[in-house]
Amino acid sequence: MAKVLMKGNEAIAEAAVRAGCLNYFAYPITPQSEIGEYLARRLPEVGGMFLQAESEIAVVYMLYGAAGCGARAFTSSSSPGISLMSEGISYLVGAQLPAVFVNIMRGGPGLGGILPSQADYLQAVKGAGHGDCRMFVLAPASVQEAADMMADAFALAEKYRNPVMVLGDGLIGQMMEPVSFKAQKAVAMENKSAWATTGMSARDGNTPNLVKSLHLDPALLNQHNLDLKAKYERMAREEMRWEMYNAEGDYQVLLVSFGTMSRVCRTAVDMLKAKGVDVALLRPITLFPFPEEQIAMAAERSCCKAVLSVEMNMGQMVDDVKRSVGRQKPVSWYGKCGGEVPTPEEVAGVVEKTIADMDFT
Amino acid sequence: MQTEVMFAGFGGQGILASGKILAQAAMTQGFEVAWVPSYGPEMRGGTAYCLVVISDAPIGSPIVKRPQHLVAMNRPSMEKFAPMLKPKGTILINTTLIPVDAGRDDLDQVMVPATALSSALGNSKAANVVALGAFIARTGILAFETLIATVKAEFAQKEKLVDLNLNALEAGRASALDPCRGQSI
Amino acid sequence: MARFFTRPQSLADRPTHYCPGCTHGVIHRLIGEVIDELNLQGDTVGVAPVGCAVLAYNYFNFDFQEAAHGRAPAVATGIKRVRPDLMVFTYQGDGDLASIGMGEIVHAASRGEKFTTIFVNNAVYGMTGGQMAPTTMPGQRTTTSPFGRDVDRVGMPIKVAELLAALPTPAYVTRQSVITPKYINRAKKAIHKAFQLQMRNACYSFVEIVSTCPTNWGMTPVEAIAWTENTLLAYYPLGDVKMPEVMEVTSAN
Incomplete structure (x- = not known):
């Protein structure tokens, strides 16, 4: 496809749509608000769903609810907003749900500033949420790479049933560079009938699906964490990029x-x-x-x-x-x-x- | 080869837009480009600037401390950014709003009354395009025809503005090439 | 032999962990019965809160999601926005909904999200051991208001049904109870109506159910019912607070 000159934020939004993501929840925050503004116009064109939530806290749980139904969904925010989502990211990890987060980082701590920063490295790779909780983190270095990573992010999130973050900075979001969108066919989410709350009548059998992260039995919780750990180790074996x-x-x-x-x-x-x-x-x-x-x-x-x-x-x-x-x-x-x-x-x-x-x- | 052009002025002078037209034109001509804006509250009426990096190879740092060229649309931005320019660069000065020169004798100073020329066309808002036309005509970093085609495409949705902006480009070119106006080292 | 009373299909065949005299079991059953009657078992997703009903999904026989504390309305929004065909309800207590989750419930109701909230109000935090809730009565002793709720310090209890009914968007807001068979029948009708309205894609619906907590109130179940009737219902009057114009009223009397 021919190259178009696009802001990183807009390219990310368009790439998500092309990756078959038709559901977006978010709350405005600089320097990534163009993602939501773009999708507010774009998603209705393709029968998608855009919802501006009352807060980033609500956003992350809307994402949880949608992902729990096996719907491909994503959100975007910037540093302070990601902090507010932190609890929900842990719930997504615990419940093993696929969801994509875009963090267009700005300076901190606190309200910090609005200009480019990489000060959320530790938050993204170590402290995404409470508990033994890890996110898959991709770091684009150009608008083209940010766009390409959106499709990868959904594929990884669904392969591992784990949140994936595309960690950019204000420059990636605000800068315009030529971008070409790869001709790709959006792949449907696989095997969701095994876990997603799609309604029992949509599946064979009579067994309810539960989306949850509570395991009161210590042995079960230990095993759950061992399973998650094995997943993280598999990511390291199969998905490392440099x-x-x-x-x-x-x-x-x-x-x-x-x-x-x-x-x-x-x-x-x-x-x-x-x-x-x-x-x-x-x-x-x-x-x-x-x-x-x-x-x-x-x-x-x-x-x-x-x-x-x-x-x-x-x-x-x-x-x-x-x-x-x-x-x-x-x-x-x-x-x-x-x-x-x-x-x-x-x-x-x-x-x-x-x-x-x-x-x- | 890499060239960097900074556009700077008041918010509302179309600084980001003229930078975008240049980036778009450069991309059309096959160059690698990056357009880096200032953003945030300063967009709302304060100083606005953007940097366009044009290269024949993949662009490394989109942050350039010392750009080669500057299109200065108002005095504060000229005074802020002119000292940063690389020697032998070009500075386009909107003389309608900037009554002084850059105070550097190692630059090609192109003096163009962009706002006045735009007003003469019936709309002072095309001053950014006058300046862009003048800058490209003087530096020749892109083919002027590419710029014309880009402006046509850019304003295709707003037909009324196509002629205004094409006239603005032309007014800029004429001004920059007028030996009585341009002042070079 | 004819059977006149059986377990609803939508309820799991499993004993609950609720305390003696707790009304969660009754409310679960009403939900199960209504879902069976509306033939929605295969098309329902419930959203469980954090609180005593955190394990509610163990007692129902349909799909469920577990929300974080207070966030059930956001989770239900996410579900309903991507699957408008499903019947979705949140099941929340007063700490979950009226304290930590007040932001989410107000905005979900105000957007007119097409799901139903079952709000179980027993004027106290249950699972964490009897702390003061936003709905705790003036003078009511709890572990964090050991001298009784001091309204000069912490204000009066929140009447959530009235608060939500003050928003222009929500159309069906009702308050019921389950402390007597008469109230139970009315509560069931209200739940039925709320789910029906949702499936007609009509509106957001909210059913508050004034309930008991003998354990944390320090009462016997019988005393708890009397206290609910005399004290809670005097402050939290039963009946429809707001009705869609086309519908008849679910009377409290």
Whole structure:
């Protein structure tokens, strides 16, 4: 299909419709409100359902109710709104329901700001909700990738019956880039008769389906959590995604960066290369599961003297990078937040300083 | 090769729109593009700006500290952004609202009374398109024909505005190419 | 041998965990009977609250979803918006609905979501052990109002049926009870009417049922019924608070 110039938010909305998602619940919040505005017009055209809820708390439970019926549904929000949905995300995980969340991150804490940020990394990958609760997290670095990820997000949510988050930032949402929508046929949700509350008359047999997360028997709850854990481990085995840039040569420093920040790093890598400084970039595309092995292997190369995690926050992913690298190489962090996006020049400067600070002789 | 153009002015001057037309035209001509807006409360009447990045290779950082070109529609935005421009870049100055120059002798300064020219066409709101026409005519970063085609497509739903904006492009081009007006290094 | 009294198909054959003298069992049965009578067992999805009725889905024989505390109206909205053909009801207590879930119930009712709420009001938090609820009576002792509800500090109990009836959209709002056979019959008619209205896609419907909690009130079941009649019903009058114009009134008298 021909390319169209679209805002990330609008491309995400259109991609969801093309992925066969006809149900959207949300509450307005900057910088992602265009998703809802787009769908308020678009969904009625395709017989879909748009509902603006009274709060993000209501949104997440509307999503739960719809997903519990086996309907493909999604919502979008930005950081403070995702916090309000946190309880419901845990319920979705506990009840094993498929649902897609888009978080177009803004700066925090509290009301914070409205400009791009990656400060919800820990919330998304570690603290999505109470309990042993994990979300699958995808991090797009362009409008095209954000659009492509919507179809993937629904497929993953339904394959694993688990919430999936597309974790973008204000820049991904607000920026316009050319995007082409892949010609795809929306696939129907499979096997939902085994669990969804579709009404008993819609199914064979006389057994009610229950959508719930309560397991008062400790042995059953333990088993339920073991089952969820096995699911997370399967995600790590089968769905891990990452990308290497300029990793063929003898790089002195390995950058690890995701989303918008990784593009800034890519330009920094090019700038340094022009100066004769070899630096590689590893971009995690899935943040949960996290490409630990890939980072460890890239850091293990004898040419690599240091690892730098570059983030639009005060150092969140760096903990996972450290865990992946272990003690074999020094790992440090560079970043800014609140809408201050580090420039390629700044990142290149930090890399050069990192190299200068290490005495290689 | 990568080129960056910043558009800046008051909210309501069509800053985001002229940036979008440029991005659209560049995409049509086969370039990679990214259009990065300012957003939030500042959109409502305050300073608005957007950055258009145009490249023949996939665009890395969409954040550019020192853009190559600036289309400045009012004085505060010129004063804010002109010092950031890369040497040998181009600055288009809307002289109707900006009575001074950029104070830099390493830039190609294109002096165009965009708002006045637009008003002369019967609608001061097309000043952004006058400026865009002037900028493209002067820099030649895109074929002017592509720009014309893009404006036609962009306003296809609002037929009344097609002629106004085509005339605006033309007025901009004439002004930029008039050796008596343009002032270069 | 002819059988005159059997378990409704829509009720599961399972003893409940409810306390002696609790009216949840009666209300469950009424719902089961009405669903059987309307032949909706295969097309119903219930939404369970957090509270004493958290396990309600164990006692019914149709599809159910379990909501988070107070969020049943949002869950029911999600269900009904994607499956308008299903009969959907929320079953909520007074802590769940009138305290933590007040936002969701008001907005679901105000949007005119086409589902039914069965609101079981017994003026106290049950499952957590008898704390003060928004519906606790003035002077009523609970574990968190040990000297009696002090209305100067925490205000008067909320009359939810009247509150929702003040919204322009909801059309059928009624308050019933199940403490005597006469009231039980009327409550059943109200539930029947509410489900029927829903299946006609007519309106949001709300059935408040004033109920007992002998355990947390510190009373015998008989005392609890008397206290309900004399104290609760004096403050929470029975009857239809709001009716769709075309319908006859479900009288409380």
